[in-house]
Amino acid sequence: MRSDRIFGLVMIVVALGYILSATTIRSSFMSDPVGPRIFPYIIAVATLLCAGVMVLRPDPEVEWPRGPALMNLGLALVVLIGYAFAIRPLGFVIPTIIASGIISYQISPQIRTAILSGLGLGFGLQMMFKSVLGLNLIAIRPEAAKFLPVIQPVVDALDYVIQILKLILVSVYGYIAHLLSFIF
Amino acid sequence: MMDLYANLSLGFSIAASPYTLMLAFVGCFVGTIIGALPGLGPSNGVALLIPISFSMGFDAISALVLLTSVYYGAMYGGRISSILLNIPGDEPAMMTTLDGYPMAKQGRAGEALVVSGVASFVGAFLATIGLMLMAPWLARVAFQFGPAEYFALYMLAFCTLGGVGSNNQAKSAIAACIGLGIAMIGLDQTTNMQRFTFGNIHLFDGIDFLVAIVGLFAVSEVFHFIESHGKNSAIGVKLGKVMIPWKMLNDTKGAMLRGSGIGFIAGILPGAGASLGSFLAYMGEKSIASDKETFGKGNPRGVAAPEAGNNAAAGGALIPMLTLGVPGSGTTAVLLALLLTLNITPGPLLFTERPEVVWSLIAALLIANVMLLIMNVPMVKVFVKILSVPSYVLLPGVTMIAFVGIYSLTSSSFELKMMVAFGVLGYVCRKIDIPTVPIILGILLGNAMEDNLRRAMILSDGDWSYLLSSPISIGLWLFAVLGFLAPIFLRKFLKKPPLPTLDED
Incomplete structure (x- = not known):
């Protein structure tokens, strides 16, 4: 439960950062209809969706190593x-x-x-x-x-x-x- | 048919030179060891060896022959530890433990090894012949693929991999996204603009997929092993004299042929691969058997079917990888990485422009198969000896080989740290059941996928409906959606049977 939620939240933060970073990619004079930013946006949005699912519907908790x-x-x-x-x-x-x-x-x-x-x-x-x-x-x-x-x-x-x-x-x-x- | 003959003789004329034969022999030998050692399988074994063979300066065909022999060899070798130790040497060999280990406990380890060895040969050989017949045909079909179709094809690969290969669609989709996101790092191919490099000069060329593969597959294994050691310490089974049980081979030939057929088809499907091939072969064999209750208790057919299945799938999986450049499984993803490292772009053009590469590869596979049969039936004891290498030597050894491989390729300690980071990522993913294969696939295919999308948009002048404008691409999209969603409903019926328990007797 918890680890899926944490991973999902981390991925949401990463994806938002990714979008933010993608907005700073500069276009060049050689332009095409899609450009260098759209595909990263698509990936980030898909990540947000999946991470949302992981937060809302997490799998049962796994056992993490503790102590020694x-x-x-x-x-x-x-x-x-x-x-x-x-x-x-x-x-x-x-x-x-x-x-x-x-x-x-x-x-x-x-x-x-x-x-x-x-x-x-x-x-x-x-x-x-x-x-x-x-x-x-x-x-x-x-x-x-x-x-x-x-x-x-x-x-x-x-x-x-x-x-x-x-x-x-x-x-x-x-x-x-x-x-x-x-x-x- | 004449074509086929001419092509094959071209292939053999290259592959049958003493030097290439020696490489194939070495590859088969090393591969069988890699497959047999628990924790090392075809994907991480080949991943470990790519950087090393690349730094040794082999030419394309030699490296290809060497490493595909390793690939086939590892598929053969996986069964040895499944049968003797009840630990699958690699994931596809998991189903072999179900009947192989019980057989070994009954004192029939030798017979199980021979039957599974022959089954591996039958599966791999038939699949190689299937590859020979089908690949050129599929390559001709693939000529009609434009950028929109390729984009759909990549979607299909990710979707079926996510749907069939994992337990949770969201997790495998997020894995694919992680991979694609990593692939975007570096200079954009079309406009030469920096993306996600944060001014770090090491990131301008992007992240080397070999670093990611070795990290995710090999280094993460170290963490996993240190955590789990002791928990599944195996009770080895003694291996007596190995005799060839002709009668048992005769009894299981039906199972081998059926297993090969099922495995081959499973291998061709994108996203399925060898693990699914052996699983379906086993379940299929069990469902038509009249003596269902003996499965799981040491039925030789339960050993023959999955072994034939996983080796046939390994051959079948090469078809989409070679003709379309879309790998179906973790191991073929690693082989794609190999081809890209060697500057060979798989796809339909490969068959017309560099036939010598394709056909010498196929000839090498045929030769490797015969070598492997000889190695794995009469010489199986040699490998059983090697299995007794203690893990406290093996594991540090594997780690150091991973480091040396990447270091000698890049000679930069930045890449080594990156590799360790991927190792940690691989460990965490494995822990929370996120598959790592889609990450690799995303890194490998990300740039090609974006490139095809952008080219499609240039052709259509920015009209997104172009992606669904041809019957082929509509079909591919349909299969993609189906492959992603159908397993949710089928999961109930396709439960994996549990491994036989290790009781202390």
């Missing part, structure tokens, strides 16, 4: 937002270790497994994306590497291993193709 569960969700949100801020200045590995460690701990509260899965995902995903799939991903920024000098050597070593594996695979593939070319 809500704290948990809030923490997850903070971690994700923090991750979004951190990935650019710090590079990929450190934020990933921390963020996935925390999320892992939230799902299964054991310190050891959380640290292990954080480390595993941090380095493992870096390998997968950078060395195997070839995405342009910076493992760690030089500025950040000053404080944690261990990361870069580990990443380099792992990358080295992957490159060797790749070489072996490519040569095996080449050899098989070579053999096949004799048969056909």
Whole structure:
């Protein structure tokens, strides 16, 4: 009941704001019969209607998380937002270790497994994306590497291993193709 | 008929190269895993992979082959966790739990997996053939569509999606409005004027639909999982030796064929998609069965029909998406996003101007199907092993993949924050039962919809009755209204049966 009403009211406010904002869209000399404002108006009016229905005829109330569960969700949100801020200045590995460690701990509260899965995902995903799939991903920024000098050597070593594996695979593939070319 | 043959051989000549075959294989494998893992389904799986494959710099056909293989693979894989864990790997696989899990509890897990695997193959294969026959025909019809008809078609998609796909019309309509409203952000295409950008330079190009899709589908899953973990912790069923039960396959072939037919039709209808396909296939099979009371207690036909249905619907759903550019379900909406990312505009012109894209896609689907049959029947144990990845590794992994995908595509932390915001929106929507698929559809189609409306008005010089001036558009509007309103009255008859309960034995 209540959450539908609140959502409906929020949407009514948003839709009114949308209309207000749409009135400030400027027309240009290239005019067409509809113009850039009409379609947003239509959407906003439809939103108002639906939101009105939600306020007047709400569905039964759903159960929202409370107390510790809500704290948990809030923490997850903070971690994700923090991750979004951190990935650019710090590079990929450190934020990933921390963020996935925390999320892992939230799902299964054991310190050891959380640290292990954080480390595993941090380095493992870096390998997968950078060395195997070839995405342009910076493992760690030089500025950040000053404080944690261990990361870069580990990443380099792992990358080295992957490159060797790749070489072996490519040569095996080449050899098989070579053999096949004799048969056909 | 000669046309068809020539087109198919064109398709196979592109798709049967070793490189493309390898991509299809990788796609099928990854897709089956994605489908099997609870919480990851075809839509969020493909959504996660689009940005990554795009940053890897694949050309259009390779990316298309890879990701449609993932799509088909995920449709196959969804059944594995339905049967073994009683948790649908994705939404369309929900109906498979009804008889699949009871079968597994009776020690017939292997048989259930084989029957559902073969049923998936039958459904998907027949639907791909149907796609091959029907799509070019529909593309020719679509040539007669003008802007007014397209506008009506978009209305039809939103209305049927809202009517059939949700429990509350107002909620799905408001979801569509949210999506359309978001699509308006950015520079107006016709006049180049800013709309709703509030001077923020990041918003000039509008909100990237990939950011919205990954946020709504994948990031919201993280919140949902953290909230609900523990509540449905599954009791796994042991899988013994997998044998091929020929007799059971023979007994269920009728169910597979009927399920495929129903699913295919449900897939073509805009707004319906695979979930409805499997639901109708199951209900249809149950209603004609002489042994109704064994359904829900481990009847193999109750496994075969919905699996054939959901895979056939997955194929059928590609028809309106490719020929008209109007996706019918969440997953095809994601595939539309893929095509738009690759700069391929689906529609009738696609069939005449870029036949190589269409036909190599179809050839790839046929190849992928055979690969998936091989992977999913003899090799099913491999995937069962992968299912035992603990969620405390899986979930953070999925989250990080979502971030990396969007980050490597946009390299901006603004988009990442936007993605988290969409994740929160997705969580709230899911909580209060607002469907998220219309939001995606609105973001994807919003600009095209407005564009068609404005072009129609230019043609008619501002006369709004032009929207209802042709028989095709009147028909589409009628179906739209009907599709939106009819489910209110039909809802009583189409109650979904509850999932089998997990009793601790």
